[in-house]
Every structure is written in C-alpha cells, then in structure tokens.
Amino acid sequence: MTSLPPPPPPPPQGGPAGSPGLAKGDTMIEAKAATKWFGDLVAVSDVSFRIGAGVTALLGPNGAGKSTMLRMLSGQARPSRGEIHIVGGDPRTDPDVRRRIGIVPQQEAVFEALTALEFVTLSARLSELDDPTSAAIKALEIVELDTGDKRRLPTYSKGMRQRVKIAQCIVHEPDVVLLDEPLTGLDPRQRLAMVELFHTLGNDGMCVLISSHVLEEVERFGSNVLVIAKGRLAAQGDFHAIRALMSDRPLRVLVKAESARALAAALVANEAVLGVRLEDSATISVEAADGGAFGLAIAALAQQVGATLIEVRPLDDDLESVFKYLVNR
Amino acid sequence: MTDARIHDTGYRKFEGERRPVWWAILDLAKHGVQRVLGLKRKGKHKLLPFAIIVAAFLPAIVIVGLAVMNPFDDLSDRGPQFNDVSDVGPQLGEYFGFISLLVVLFVSFVSPEALCTDRRTGMLGLYLASPLTRDTYLLGRFAGLFAVIAFIASGPQLLILAATGFEGSGPDNVLGYLSEFARIVAAGFLVALLLTTVGMAISSLTARNGIASALIVITLMTLAAVTGALIEGGGVADEFAVFNVVGLAESVGRRIFGEPPHSDVGTEVLATPLVIFAALAWSTAAITFCRFRYQRIDVRQ
Amino acid sequence: MRLTRPRPPIKELYRLLWRMQITRGRLIGLGVLGSITILIALLGRGADDVNDAALGAVAGYGLGVVAAISAVWVATSTLGNLVEDGLLVYLWTKPTDRWLIPIAALAASLSVLAMVVLVPVSIAAAVTEVDGLVTATIAAVTLSLAAYSSLFVALGLAFRRALWWGLAYILIWENVIARVGSGTARFSILSYGQSIIARAADTEPRTGLRSSAASWIVPIVVTVAGMVFATRRLDRAEID
Incomplete structure (x- = not known):
C-alpha cells in the first residue's frame, strides 16, 4: 500500500483508520x-x-x-x-x-x-x-x-x-x-x-x-x-x-432569563455585544462580535443585575447557517 | 394620508385572455422545426440535419451556379447534349429519385428526433398536461415534420426553377412558371405527406431515437427489396409495387411532372391515379397507426 | 478480503453485454429481416439469370442490407447504450483491463449477429443452389460482420448518435459512393464481402472490385483497427 509523504497543513480529517496497511490519519x-x-x-x-x-x-x-x-x-x-x-x-x-x-x-x-x-x-x-x-x-x-x-x-x-x-x-x-x-x-x-x-x-x-x-x-x-x-x-x-472561524459575521444568541429587560440593558454596555433585541419579557436575542467573550460575560452580567438565566442558545451555529453564509458571501 | 403602499408579490392567477389551442399546435410545430434542425442550439445539433440538407441541395446549387456563371450560350458550346442548364443535372421530376436516399436518411433522423425524444425525456407528459391532447400533439408534431420534409423534398426543385428563369431556359411565360411551381409544390406535398406519416408511424413504436432511425431505414429498404424481388422473381402482380414506399414517392414526382417512370423502382407499370391513391392510402394508414399507438402509450410525468 | 488476480473477467463482460442485446423485439425484428433474404433467394430461383439473382439476394440484400444494418444496429448499441444510460461507469472504474470491454462487446455483437444474420443469409445462399455459394457466403458474411461490428462498437463509444451515423455510412458510402467504381470500392467493407460472393457465383461484382487476397485481409485489418481505436477511446474517455 502506497503512503503519501507526511502531509503539510491542513492535516487530513477523519477518524481512526482500521484498514490493513493504512495508519491512523493517513491521507486517502x-x-x-x-x-x-x-x-x-x-x-x-x-x-x-x-x-x-x-x-x-x-x-x-x-x-x-x-x-x-x-x-x-x-x-x-x-x-x-x-x-x-x-x-x-x-x-x-x-x-x-x-x-x-x-x-x-x-x-x-x-x-x-x-x-x-x-x-x-x-x-x-x-x-x-x-x-x-x-x-x-x-x-x-x-x-x-x-x-x-x-x-x-x-x-x-x-x-x-x-x-x-x-x-x-x-x-x-x-x-x-x-x-x-x-x-x-x-x-x-x-x-x-x-x-x-x-x-x-x-x-x-x-x-x-x-x-x-x-x-x-x-x-x-x-x-x-x-x-x-x-x-x-x-x-x-x-x-x-x-x-467559530467566521469572525466577520456576528454570532446570534438567544437568551431566556427572568428580568430580561435589565439583563438586556447590561448586555448593551458589554464590549463583546454588537446588538440586543428584546423579543418579549423573558427573551433576548443578542448579536455578539466574539462568541467566546460573550460566553464568559453573560453569566457574570446576569448575576450582576440579578437575572436568572433559563437558556442560552446559539441561533446560527447549525450547518444550515454555516452553509448559507459560505455559499452567499 | 399617504400614497405609499406595499404590494402583494405572491402567486397570481393569469387573468388575461387565453389563446385558442391551435396556437399551442403552431408553437409545437415551430418548436418541432427548431428541434429537428438544431436551431437555437449548439453547432453539433445542427450538423446532421444541415449536412443532409446541403447534400440534397448540392445538385441544385451546382445547377444554379452554372446558370449564374455560364449563360445558356456558353453552356451549349460544351456539346450538343447541353442545350440548357437543366441538362447538366436531373430533371425536375427526377430530382427526388436522385436524392431519395438522402431524404430517407433525413426522415430517419427528424421523425425520431421529434417524437421519440419527447417520450424519452418525459416532455410528452408535460405537453399533455397543457391544453394539448394526444391528437393535437400529434398534429403539431406532424406540421413541424411535414414542413421540414417538404422543404428538402421540393426546395431544390424550386431552386432549379428559379435558376432556369434566371438563365432564360425555363417556361415561356408566367403561366408556365406558375404551372411548374404548382407541380413542384404538389409533388413535394405528396412526397412529404407520405414520408412524414410513415416516419411518424415507425417512430411511434419506440422511445429510443436510434432504434426508430434504424427501423425507418430497414423498413423502407426492405420494402423496396422485397417488392422488387416478388415482382421480378415471384411472379406477383405488378400492382404489388405500391408497397415500395420510396419507389412510390419517386413515382409521384415523375407522374406529376409527366416524365417517364423509372424502371428500377418497380412502379413504372402502375397507372398514375393508382400511384397517387396508394400514396394517400399509405399516409392515411400510417397516421391512423401512429394515432392508435399514441392513444395507448403510458405517459410518465 | 483476499484479493487475487484470477483470469480476466472476459466471460462475465461478454455475458452481460450479450444479455443486454438479447431483447425479444430486437430478435424478432432482425430475425424477420434476415428471413426475408431466404424469401428473396427463393424468388430468385425463377429469374432468367439465376446466378445474378443469387448475387442480388445474398450479396445485395443479405450482405448489403441485412448484415450491414443489423451490424450497425447491434454493435453501436453494445457499448453506445451503456454510454447513453450512464452504465459504463460500472465497468470502466473497475481494475479490469479496459481492452477487455470492446473485445467483449465485439464478441457479444457477433454472437447475436450470427443468429440473426449469418444463419438466414447462409440458408438463403443454400436455397439458391449455386455451387460453392454457401461457403463463400459464410466466409464473406463472417468477415464483413466482424469488420462492421468492430467499427460500429468503436463508433458507439465515439458518437452519441452512433446508430444514425452508422446508417448514414451504410446508405451513403457503402450503397452509393462505393458503387461508383473499384476506386471507391476499395474503401468499402461491403465491396470486399460482395467480391467473395460474386466470385463464388461466377458473376461480375457490382462494384467492379474483384476478389483477391485483399478481400480477406482488409476486413481483418478493419476489425483489429476498430478494437484498437475503441480501446484507446476508452482509455482517454471521460465517463458520466
């Protein structure tokens, strides 16, 4: 079985190789x-x-x-x-x-x-x-x-x-x-x-x-x-x-919390947040510039304003959103 | 108060006037002509039909070329056999016999292209979902095929007629030209009617273009061979020659032009009315068979 | 799983392509076409010139129409239908040597044509009762069918409308241009076959091309050339 020379980045994707003669990670x-x-x-x-x-x-x-x-x-x-x-x-x-x-x-x-x-x-x-x-x-x-x-x-x-x-x-x-x-x-x-x-x-x-x-x-x-x-x-x-690599595209996050209005006001002041929309008395949709920073900030902000977080869920992390972005950009 | 408004851009039913069904038949005929000639398509689709058309017109083009470049007087210098330009090529009534194989080949290409393709690609189902019925569909396809086959069957003769007029060796007066023109059109009409209907009948047997092409050639060539052998060797009646479709088509042209029948095609002994009647009978039988087939074809959408 | 390199799968390819050719409609159609040769040969026994009538039936209709058109019908579709339907991928992407595919196609075409052409045309030659015509007919038809089949198998790979192009070749070249004289007849498969039969019937071949060693060699050369072309075409093809 022929093997390729050590691959340059990016490394091959995929799981463990089990076929005889093929080592784990071999490029196929x-x-x-x-x-x-x-x-x-x-x-x-x-x-x-x-x-x-x-x-x-x-x-x-x-x-x-x-x-x-x-x-x-x-x-x-x-x-x-x-x-x-x-x-x-x-x-x-x-x-x-x-x-x-x-x-x-x-x-x-x-x-x-x-x-x-x-x-x-x-x-x-x-x-x-x-x-x-x-x-x-x-x-x-x-x-x-x-x-x-x-x-x-x-x-x-x-x-x-x-x-x-x-x-x-x-x-x-x-x-x-x-x-x-x-x-x-x-x-x-x-x-x-x-x-x-x-x-x-x-x-x-x-x-x-x-x-x-x-x-x-x-x-x-x-x-x-x-x-x-x-x-x-x-x-x-x-x-x-x-x-996660789509840094030029804000991450949309759905936040459900008690005292949502107070939490929304606190989010507006946060640097990781680009926009906030109050959907109803318990739901906020947030556009975050940096998903990681937002994730770290949301819990602290909720505690700070006394809001109880019920749900935090990304809205466009699914394949469809990724695909739409990639093919339409 | 403002004039601003948001319009509904959703589905709207067509409320305008709808044209009668014969418009659809005409459109189908027009599309049929485009399809079989490869018009509005890439060059490779035009290659086959136009190669045959050029080959069929070639003798006529040569005659026209001679008429343009060699006036009658110059041509007669070449020998006593050249009294006028029409002497260098086939006579008007002979022309179809001269190009009959090409026309058979043309029919074997265009008929399956018009009929089989619709069945193989599922387009027939779409057509029949429109106001077209099976009969009106066949009528539209017939009209398109008839037009292109009539063009190849009578176009070259019309070109020669024009050339003889240009050269001055044609009929003596306008009435003579009109008479020749009418003969060419009548012969072209009968030949095209015969070959279009027979081509459609055979094409209705299969959805594969290639097989339909082969069947058309095989049928026409076999009919010619068998009728010839039966009359010459089998002692059957001469009238049996009416089963030779290509010979019949050739005879139609000759009879209409009043030229002596060709002995090779076996129809020389037949009376002119019988030749014309046989051509019409073949056409009627063929289109009836084609209609019968299409009434029973399962259409997939 | 243990992989070996056993015998080339020519038999499997042949069986597949042969079975694809054997459809009831095709067998009946071509069988009827071939049988008409027998009818014409029978009728020819009543003609004034029996030998000339035999030549017309066997070499003219049997070889010129039945063999040529049956060959174009069967051989162009052997691989042509696989290309048209997108089935060639199942053979082409396998490790099998690609030259086996046209060889199997030629063998399958010849098997079918032997049934629907060689048998009836040979019977037609027999009923003419012309001495030596049967052997000459078997040889001429076999050689012509091999050359035609090889040519049309390759044509089926090369053109989408191979059957139609083949018919055009048969009608225009073989039946018109090649009959103009012995010069053009040298480039006609049919002429070589007809020259073999004409010699046996002791008549003048209609193309004027007399039987010679070339009548035997040229069809074989065409057969080999067709297979070489088809193999090269397959190797270079882009498959759907």
Whole structure:
C-alpha cells in the first residue's frame, strides 16, 4: 500500500483508520489545485484538500461542482489542471487504485437484464475477488435486500435500486467510498440504516465521501464537511469549528432569563455585544462580535443585575447557517 | 394620508385572455422545426440535419451556379447534349429519385428526433398536461415534420426553377412558371405527406431515437427489396409495387411532372391515379397507426 | 478480503453485454429481416439469370442490407447504450483491463449477429443452389460482420448518435459512393464481402472490385483497427 509523504497543513480529517496497511490519519484522498473546465465553464476551480478515514460530507448547492469533483476523484474525469491522488495513486490509470475505490454514481440507470445478485456479483468479479458470489450475498444482506430475489432490476423501486448500487459499491470492501447523492429515493427508515452503514464503514477505517445538497442529510453524516460553492472550496473541517472561524459575521444568541429587560440593558454596555433585541419579557436575542467573550460575560452580567438565566442558545451555529453564509458571501 | 403602499408579490392567477389551442399546435410545430434542425442550439445539433440538407441541395446549387456563371450560350458550346442548364443535372421530376436516399436518411433522423425524444425525456407528459391532447400533439408534431420534409423534398426543385428563369431556359411565360411551381409544390406535398406519416408511424413504436432511425431505414429498404424481388422473381402482380414506399414517392414526382417512370423502382407499370391513391392510402394508414399507438402509450410525468 | 488476480473477467463482460442485446423485439425484428433474404433467394430461383439473382439476394440484400444494418444496429448499441444510460461507469472504474470491454462487446455483437444474420443469409445462399455459394457466403458474411461490428462498437463509444451515423455510412458510402467504381470500392467493407460472393457465383461484382487476397485481409485489418481505436477511446474517455 502506497503512503503519501507526511502531509503539510491542513492535516487530513477523519477518524481512526482500521484498514490493513493504512495508519491512523493517513491521507486517502488528496486534491492538489484540482481544476476542471468544460469549454468556457469552470466547474471546479483550484480545489485542494486531504481526507483520511471516516465520513466526510461534500456539500454544496446544485451546480456547485460536487459531481464533477467526485468524477475527478473516481477517475471518471481528468482534471484540466492540478492533481488527484487516491491512496497515493492516480485513479484514472492505476488499476491497483481502482481496486480500492467503490463508487455510487448519481445516475439512476442499472443493468436491466440483471438481478440484484447478478449485478453485485458482476461488480465483485470485475473487482477481482476470489469468491464473488459470497461477497455479493454479504453486501446485499448489509443493505437489507433479499439475496434470493429473482426479479430483474427494472422491477425494483427507486429505493431498492439505490441500495443495490450501494451494495455493488461496498462489495469489494474498498478503502475509499465515493457516493453521489446516495440517499435519493430511500424512505426515512432506509435513510437511517444507510447513514448508520456509512458511519460503520468510516469507523472501520474506510474513507467515505458523500456528496449531497440536502442539509438535513449531511448533518446526520457527522460534522466533517467539504463545502463547495461556485466551483471553489469554500470551507473544510468540522462545521462548528468553521462557524467559530467566521469572525466577520456576528454570532446570534438567544437568551431566556427572568428580568430580561435589565439583563438586556447590561448586555448593551458589554464590549463583546454588537446588538440586543428584546423579543418579549423573558427573551433576548443578542448579536455578539466574539462568541467566546460573550460566553464568559453573560453569566457574570446576569448575576450582576440579578437575572436568572433559563437558556442560552446559539441561533446560527447549525450547518444550515454555516452553509448559507459560505455559499452567499 | 399617504400614497405609499406595499404590494402583494405572491402567486397570481393569469387573468388575461387565453389563446385558442391551435396556437399551442403552431408553437409545437415551430418548436418541432427548431428541434429537428438544431436551431437555437449548439453547432453539433445542427450538423446532421444541415449536412443532409446541403447534400440534397448540392445538385441544385451546382445547377444554379452554372446558370449564374455560364449563360445558356456558353453552356451549349460544351456539346450538343447541353442545350440548357437543366441538362447538366436531373430533371425536375427526377430530382427526388436522385436524392431519395438522402431524404430517407433525413426522415430517419427528424421523425425520431421529434417524437421519440419527447417520450424519452418525459416532455410528452408535460405537453399533455397543457391544453394539448394526444391528437393535437400529434398534429403539431406532424406540421413541424411535414414542413421540414417538404422543404428538402421540393426546395431544390424550386431552386432549379428559379435558376432556369434566371438563365432564360425555363417556361415561356408566367403561366408556365406558375404551372411548374404548382407541380413542384404538389409533388413535394405528396412526397412529404407520405414520408412524414410513415416516419411518424415507425417512430411511434419506440422511445429510443436510434432504434426508430434504424427501423425507418430497414423498413423502407426492405420494402423496396422485397417488392422488387416478388415482382421480378415471384411472379406477383405488378400492382404489388405500391408497397415500395420510396419507389412510390419517386413515382409521384415523375407522374406529376409527366416524365417517364423509372424502371428500377418497380412502379413504372402502375397507372398514375393508382400511384397517387396508394400514396394517400399509405399516409392515411400510417397516421391512423401512429394515432392508435399514441392513444395507448403510458405517459410518465 | 483476499484479493487475487484470477483470469480476466472476459466471460462475465461478454455475458452481460450479450444479455443486454438479447431483447425479444430486437430478435424478432432482425430475425424477420434476415428471413426475408431466404424469401428473396427463393424468388430468385425463377429469374432468367439465376446466378445474378443469387448475387442480388445474398450479396445485395443479405450482405448489403441485412448484415450491414443489423451490424450497425447491434454493435453501436453494445457499448453506445451503456454510454447513453450512464452504465459504463460500472465497468470502466473497475481494475479490469479496459481492452477487455470492446473485445467483449465485439464478441457479444457477433454472437447475436450470427443468429440473426449469418444463419438466414447462409440458408438463403443454400436455397439458391449455386455451387460453392454457401461457403463463400459464410466466409464473406463472417468477415464483413466482424469488420462492421468492430467499427460500429468503436463508433458507439465515439458518437452519441452512433446508430444514425452508422446508417448514414451504410446508405451513403457503402450503397452509393462505393458503387461508383473499384476506386471507391476499395474503401468499402461491403465491396470486399460482395467480391467473395460474386466470385463464388461466377458473376461480375457490382462494384467492379474483384476478389483477391485483399478481400480477406482488409476486413481483418478493419476489425483489429476498430478494437484498437475503441480501446484507446476508452482509455482517454471521460465517463458520466
């Protein structure tokens, strides 16, 4: 197994690596100034990042360049400029690298002549497994599909076909799993099961990169995100940490307290606070310039004016707020 | 008191006058022409249709070019066979036979492009969610296809007619020109009607453009081969030649121009009324079949 | 999981592509098309010049229409449909050697075409009762189908409207331009096949191109060239 040289900052994200030959924290996906243009249209521009084992969400609005980025990572598309390395090699030209990648493409089409077991067995066979049928049965069981189903794939529901696609992706136990909108068509229970599966794969040492534009989905995948907007990498890392880095944007905090008016007056005088709005007799919304300083000050101020704090909650620390800020700035 | 006010910018129902459904049919026809010719789309979409149109017009363009560059007198110097400019190319009535393969190829491209694409992309469902019905949808598509096929089937002849007028070797008077013009339009109308309806009928069998294209070519070529073999070797009646659609289209042009029938297409023994009747019968049968298919197609939205 | 490098999965690729080609509608359509050759050959037995009629049925319709159009229909769609439907990604991103994909596509196309073209056209040659025509027909059809299939498998990878371009090639080049004379006929797959059959029927080939060693070598060269082109195209392709 090829390892990259010691990575320069930023260090790869991700959890513990459990795959044989991969050390904890090893970079498994690396993009170096990856750029892709189609004629005059620049789909992905100068994107660099490193990812290790664990689940990472590739987040961006429609048309941001997520699918193009995933196609470059899987080798399907050649970068117009820059480099892509998967487990240290080129996914377009190196069969050993391709053997270690699993892909769930966005398109819904499947081989109409095959059953689910035949499709997944074919994938296992093409991945050069020595017992493709057993591997296919195991993969289908993981995604909760009937291995004895003799129906051909066109008769399957959209959600079932999506699970077959996931099964063919993981059948050869790849090190890197690239999934383009994998939860499309699944019902809520199946979504939960698949999210759990992705976390299991990540915890087992696989590098799981999941593209999605549905924020509620992404929040379930964990907090590690790559945010792509207008073809550029807008942010990467834990989205709570990303929010904390947004120093140019005030933090909005909801404060519930008895004697809220007195507390509001005290807050106005505090340097960490940019604005205060009294919502009702017990609720204040605060815009703070520095979240850390505000956190330290609020308790002391409440004690000072004799107000009992009931709740202090950030209003824009969630992924949606972070995402909106990143793509609209 | 102030004049300031805040307006509701939410959804508003269209309260204006609505045009009758034939506007939608015309729009569909216009869109069909644009679609099959690749108009308002990138160059690669224009390549196929315009390559065939240019190839079909090429002989006519050469004739026009000769008319412009070589007046009648200069041309006759080249030999006794060149009495006027029309002698260097096919006669008006022969022209369709000269380009029949190109026209078949054109039909095999434009008919599936107009019909199959709508089914494959789900656009048919959107059209049928509008005031268009299956019949009016087919009418709109027919009108668009008919227009482009009539253009390729009669455009070159009109160009030659104009060239002979320019050169002075055409009809003697305006009435003669009008008569030739009417023949070209009539022949173009019948040929286009026949090929448009047959192309639509075959395209209604599948949602895949490529397969429909292949089916059109296979059907037309096989009909020609089989009718020829049956008449020549099988001893069946000569009237069986009406099943040769391309031969029929070729004969229609020749009969309208009063030119001798071509022996290769097998329709030379048929009476002119039978040729025209057969062309109309084919068209009626084809459009009936197409309508029958579309009444039964499951539409996905 | 233990990974090995067992035999190349050519059989699996072949079976997949073959099964995708075997649809009821296609088999019936192409089967009927092929059977018409037999009908025309039967009718030709009543003609004045039996050999010429046999050439028309077997080389003209059987090879020129049935084989050529069936090949363009089947071969362009073998990989072309995978490209169109976005399914090639499931083969292309695997560690399998990419040259196996066009080879499997060629084999699958030829298997289908053998059923719907080679069998009926050979039967048609048999019913003409012209001496030596069956062997020549089998050879000519096999060589032509291999060359056409290879060319059209590659075409299916190269163009979105490969079937239509293939039809245009068959109609305009093979059936019109190549018939102008032996000069253009040298660049026509059909002409080489027809020259083999014409020699067996002891008639003059319609293109004027007489049978020679080139009639056997050129289709093989075209077959190899098509596969090389398809492999290079696959290696350089960007896959959806």
